[in-house]
Amino acid sequence: MTLPAHQTITEDDLDAQLAAERAHLDASRAALRRMREHAEALFSTGHTVAGDAYTAEALGRQMARRIAELADDPDTPLFFGRLDLRPEQDLRDQGAGSTTRRHDTNPLPDHADHAERARFHIGRRHVGDAAGEPMVLDWRAPLSRAFYRASVRDPQGVVSRRRFGFSGGTLTSFEDEHLDRGEELGTGSRILTAEIERPRVGPMRDIVATIQPEQDELVRAELDTSICVQGAPGTGKTAVGLHRAAYLLYQHRERLRRAGVLIVGPNRAFLSYIAAVLPALGEVEVAQTTVEDLIARVPVRATDDPATASVKHDPRMAEVLRRALDARIGRPAESIVLPDGSFRWRVGAEALARVVDEVRREGLPHATGRERVRARVLALLQRQAEARRAESPSDAWLRRVARSKPVTAFLDEVWPAVTPEALVFGVLCDPEPAAGDLFSPQERALLRWPKPPRSPKTARWTAADAVLIDEAAGLIERPPGFGHVIVDEAQDLSPMQCRAIARRSEHGSITLLGDLAQGTAPWAATDWRDSLAHLGKPDAAVVPLTVGFRVPGAVMALANRLLPALAVDVPPGVSLRADGTLELRTVTDTDAATVTEVRAALGHDGSVAVIAADAAIERLRAALRAAGIETATAEQVGAAGRVTVVPATLVKGLEYDHVVVVEPAEIVAAEPRGLHRLYVVLTRAVSRLSVLHATPLPAPLG
Numbered sequence: 207m208t209l210p211a212h213q214t215i216t217e218d219d220l221d222a223q224l225a226a227e228r229a230h231l232d233a234s235r236a237a238l239r240r241m242r243e244h245a246e247a248l249f250s251t252g253h254t255v256a257g258d259a260y261t262a263e264a265l266g267r268q269m270a271r272r273i274a275e276l277a278d279d280p281d282t283p284l285f286f287g288r289l290d291l292r293p294e295q296d297l298r299d300q301g302a303g304s305t306t307r308r309h310d311t312n313p314l315p316d317h318a319d320h321a322e323r324a325r326f327h328i329g330r331r332h333v334g335d336a337a338g339e340p341m342v343l344d345w346r347a348p349l350s351r352a353f354y355r356a357s358v359r360d361p362q363g364v365v366s367r368r369r370f371g372f373s374g375g376t377l378t379s380f381e382d383e384h385l386d387r388g389e390e391l392g393t394g395s396r397i398l399t400a401e402i403e404r405p406r407v408g409p410m411r412d413i414v415a416t417i418q419p420e421q422d423e424l425v426r427a428e429l430d431t432s433i434c435v436q437g438a439p440g441t442g443k444t445a446v447g448l449h450r451a452a453y454l455l456y457q458h459r460e461r462l463r464r465a466g467v468l469i470v471g472p473n474r475a476f477l478s479y480i481a482a483v484l485p486a487l488g489e490v491e492v493a494q495t496t497v498e499d500l501i502a503r504v505p506v507r508a509t510d511d512p513a514t515a516s517v518k519h520d521p522r523m524a525e526v527l528r529r530a531l532d533a534r535i536g537r538p539a540e541s542i543v544l545p546d547g548s549f550r551w552r553v554g555a556e557a558l559a560r561v562v563d564e565v566r567r568e569g570l571p572h573a574t575g576r577e578r579v580r581a582r583v584l585a586l587l588q589r590q591a592e593a594r595r596a597e598s599p600s601d602a603w604l605r606r607v608a609r610s611k612p613v614t615a616f617l618d619e620v621w622p623a624v625t626p627e628a629l630v631f632g633v634l635c636d637p638e639p640a641a642g643d644l645f646s647p648q649e650r651a652l653l654r655w656p657k658p659p660r661s662p663k664t665a666r667w668t669a670a671d672a673v674l675i676d677e678a679a680g681l682i683e684r685p686p687g688f689g690h691v692i693v694d695e696a697q698d699l700s701p702m703q704c705r706a707i708a709r710r711s712e713h714g715s716i717t718l719l720g721d722l723a724q725g726t727a728p729w730a731a732t733d734w735r736d737s738l739a740h741l742g743k744p745d746a747a748v749v750p751l752t753v754g755f756r757v758p759g760a761v762m763a764l765a766n767r768l769l770p771a772l773a774v775d776v777p778p779g780v781s782l783r784a785d786g787t788l789e790l791r792t793v794t795d796t797d798a799a800t801v802t803e804v805r806a807a808l809g810h811d812g813s814v815a816v817i818a819a820d821a822a823i824e825r826l827r828a829a830l831r832a833a834g835i836e837t838a839t840a841e842q843v844g845a846a847g848r849v850t851v852v853p854a855t856l857v858k859g860l861e862y863d864h865v866v867v868v869e870p871a872e873i874v875a876a877e878p879r880g881l882h883r884l885y886v887v888l889t890r891a892v893s894r895l896s897v898l899h900a901t902p903l904p905a906p907l908g
């Protein structure tokens with residue numbers, strides 16, 4: 207148990223306090239069980255009280271979600287902190303309950319100003335007793351904010367803050383800060399240190415117990431605020447993004463449940479690694495995807511060479527596609543003539559041209575524009591019919607005329623329906639008309655298919671084509687948007703990928719997370735302002751995260767040596783960790799040395815990863831297998847084997863307790879931004895980093 211030295215408190219007192227806290231934990235677990243049983247009882251009777259099948263189904267879904275939210279994980283503490291507030295404080299001033307949306311999360315009863323009521327346990331979710339009094343406050347409730355932000359300088363009504371140490375689900379210790387007596391541990395908290403230095407195994411965990419003030423400000427930023435977080439490796443960007451999602455869902459439950467929250471990550475291995483964090487926080491409905499999967503309309507069956515891919519990801523392509531689509535709209539040359547019983551209705555080419563021009567000026571998506579033209583033409587025909595027949599045509603007449611051959615033939619001629627695939631197909635068959643003055647002849651040559659496929663259906667699309675097809679699709683029909691989009695490793699998004707996300711967050715906000723130093727794509731951002739402009743949020747603030755929680759100081763110092771060569775304007779990474787080890791070893795046989803190193807690493811707790819150039823992965827895997835060591839792939843998070851062999855190109859965003867990096871020079875040589883890749887690779891270790899090399903280290907490290 208950790209207590210400030212000057213506190214005069216006996217062992218017996220401490221034991222008694224610990225026993226009281228354990229009793230509160232037991233009582234809270236029992237209360238949560240009651241809440242869940244109550245929800246389950248409602249669930250089983252729901253269909254008998256709901257009026258109709260639809261309501262019953264909606265209610266059923268809601269209850270199933272509620273039951274999932276109320277699940278109790280016996281290995282996770284229900285609360286991790288406690289706040290003692292000034293008894294006379296009018297807690298309602300702090301907004302307790304007033305902005306809380308859920309009926310069951312009102313953290314304060316009416317008699318909140320009673321002395322014995324000014325104590326709150328803070329946990330992963332709200333737990334109320336039978337009378338509805340809070341036993342555990344949700345960490346996202348307005349009142350819990352003080353747990354993360356209160357300081358001696360700004361106590362926010364807090365007299366003392368208690369943090370709990372746990373082993374599995376059992377409470378083992380606590381640590382107090384009496385802010386009223388000027389005590390403040392900050393990052394010196396032993397419980398924080400133990401959490402950060404804990405050997406890592408398996409998937410990412412939540413950090414609710416130890417969110418730091420600079421992180422909390424980002425987590426709790428307003429829903430309408432878009433932000434961009436720049437931070438060195440291990441500063442908690444991913445953690446902040448995930449907790450922000452949970453926080454926003456709590457604060458704006460109804461709105462965001464309808465509009466949705468989306469998390470975009472760099473690859474599937476990363477998504478498996480983070481998948482458990484939000485469910486552990488009770489949030490089971492957040493979509494998590496890669497950009498590639500988000501926009502997947504066509505199967506990707508070919509690859510572009512890097513130069514071609516770069517041209518296709520260039521933001522000028524948006525204008526090329528816009529022009530190509532615009533060129534599909536024609537000028538009416540003939541009148542529409544519509545025989546209708548004994549009548550013949552006619553709209554002249556001039557009038558039709560006026561309609562087309564007007565709709566064009568409205569700048570609608572192409573498909574909407576086509577229907578708008580149809581509606582205007584129909585209105586002109588209707589007006590004639592009304593004038594001649596002196597009565598309003600029936601709905602059936604309107605429907606028939608709108609779909610009549612002459613009207614549809616006119617639309618097909620002048621404002622044809624276009625598929626996104628056909629539009630991109632046209633541009634890649636012949637880039638000249640639309641790209642003529644925008645791209646150089648060399649760039650246009652790169653764009654053009656060397657051997658054009660026969661039709662969009664037979665085309666073998668590349669990943670970059672898929673991005674163009676999504677852009678085209680967005681010109682034709684707006685995709686549904688999300689209420690909030692969180693983009694991780696955002697430095698690697700191309701301008702065109704940014705636009706794909708912008709289309710899906712036009713009416714929502716975004717949280718952009720990344721590190722310019724870790725940009726490895728050919729089009730990686732060098733200035734967040736550019737990315738934000740392409741994302742349609744040019745005014746979003748760029749906020750730094752400065753303290754590293756993952757990488758030990760010695761390892762960070764090694765990685766920092768690469769920074770001057772990376773040509774990005776970011777400060778060196780700073781580590782909160784004085785522990786950890788770093789070893790650089792010259793070896794003659796990297797395979798044999800890897801086996802030896804992994805064997806030694808397995809003597810410690812925690813996960814072990816071997817990271818090497820992609821081309822070396824199979825060889826290393828075979829060497830380990832031959833030595834009897836089971837290995838897993840990066841996607842197999844939490845698999846039985848403790849050793850993962852990861853290609854350098856897949857390791858972004860991941861972390862392992864002990865990392866063995868094999869042949870850095872080969873990692874650097876494998877791609878144009880190889881030094882950036884090495885920077886990512888060197889910053890994956892939580893406790894120990896071993897670098898094995900038979901060839902000299904890359905210059906900045908040597």
Ligand SMILES: Nc1ncnc2c1ncn2[C@@H]1O[C@H](COP(=O)(O)OP(=O)(O)OP(=O)(O)O)[C@@H](O)[C@H]1O
Pocket residue numbers: 401402411412413416417418421437438439440441442443444445446721755756858859860861889
């Ligand atoms: N406040 C905190 N308390 C405890 N652990 C933390 C805290 N913030 C971050 N961590 C831990 O530090 C590690 C790194 O966090 P995270 O992966 O979010 O960093 P990142 O900035 O996204 O890193 P990268 O740029 O390398 O992807 C994780 O294990 C995370 O749980």
